[in-house]
Amino acid sequence: xxxxxxxxxxxxxxxxxxLPVVLGWGMEPLVQSATWQAPDGRVSVILANCGDLGESPxxxxxxxxxxxxxxxxxxxxxxxxFELPGVIELDMLPMSLIMIEVR
Numbered sequence: 866x867x868x869x870x871x872x873x874x875x876x877x878x879x880x881x882x883x884l885p886v887v888l889g890w891g892m893e894p895l896v897q898s899a900t901w902q903a904p905d906g907r908v909s910v911i912l913a914n915c916g917d918l919g920e921s922p923x924x925x926x927x928x929x930x931x932x933x934x935x936x937x938x939x940x941x942x943x944x945x946x947f948e949l950p951g952v953i954e955l956d957m958l959p960m961s962l963i964m965i966e967v968r
Contacts, residue, residue: 914957935966
């Protein structure tokens with residue numbers, strides 16, 4: 866994953882008729898990810914680019930053998946065979962999502 870970071874702020878709940886109070890700044894990855902595994906063994910990875918610039922994350926996939934990858938990028942689905950372990954290099958638009966399913 867890209868090691869660059871963005872700043873995010875946390876806020877307290879707004880008082881009635883008021884605005885939230887900013888408590889401070891935190892550091893989070895520009896591209897955030899989550900991984901799920903289904904009972905049938907399929908694995909899905911979601912990547913979210915929270916930045917206002919494009920990003921090029923590298924995703925390291927673990928495992929062994931030849932697997933089928935389904936990539937869902939900007940509403941388009943593509944499929945490819947992929948040898949595990951391996952690395953996928955992706956191009957992400959600002960404020961975009963990518964889902965990768967490994968079967």
